[in-house]
Amino acid sequence: MDFIELMKELLTLENLLDFLHEYESFGPISxxxxxxxxxxxxxxxxxVIVMANAAAFGLWLGFLISWAGSVFGACVVYYLVQKVKRYHWIQKWLKKEKIRRTMSWVERxxxxxxxxxLCFPFTPSFLINVVAGLSKIKFFQFFLxxxxxxxxxxxxISYIGYDLLSFIRAPIKTAVVIFIMLILWFIGKKVELHLQVSGEK
Structure with a gap:
């Protein structure tokens, strides 16, 4: 079993809740x-991490912790990519036709x-942060x-995690949420595909 699969197996909702309770003296920092x-x-x-925060800290505090952490992390990634893209080999890579067109589309x-x-939970947010950092999009625009x-x-996700037991006990409610998540996944994939096609064009 490789490292990534091991991490996915270890970071279950139950294990994360145990971790947050074990380090509850640190408050929301963990x-x-x-x-x-x-x-x-x-x-x-x-x-799973967002759901665990909502279950451990309550809906609103858990949401704020996850939202703040996600925004902060994305901003740091954006900042680091902005610094790295100044290197010659990155600039050379960005001049490739396909990459240049994609960046141009994103910038427009x-x-x-x-x-x-970023609205959809199944889109690769790390990749979005990197693309934004490599592009000429202003930080304020990206931040908003x-x-x-x-x-x-x-x-x-926090809402589902906070009231997870009710979703487990109510099959219809669970089915509706799964259906909505599937729709979000489908829309996210369509948007991602559209961005790729538009970038190539």
Missing amino acids: GFLLVVLEAFLPFLPLI HGFGPIFLM ALLAGKMVMIFT
């Missing part, structure tokens, strides 16, 4: 740091596609899209 860590290690299960459309992509998109996505 939950915040888990979400920040996910910004750098995208294979970590963000959905700015807020809209970044906001939409990040705040709004992450707020929608994380509140939805």
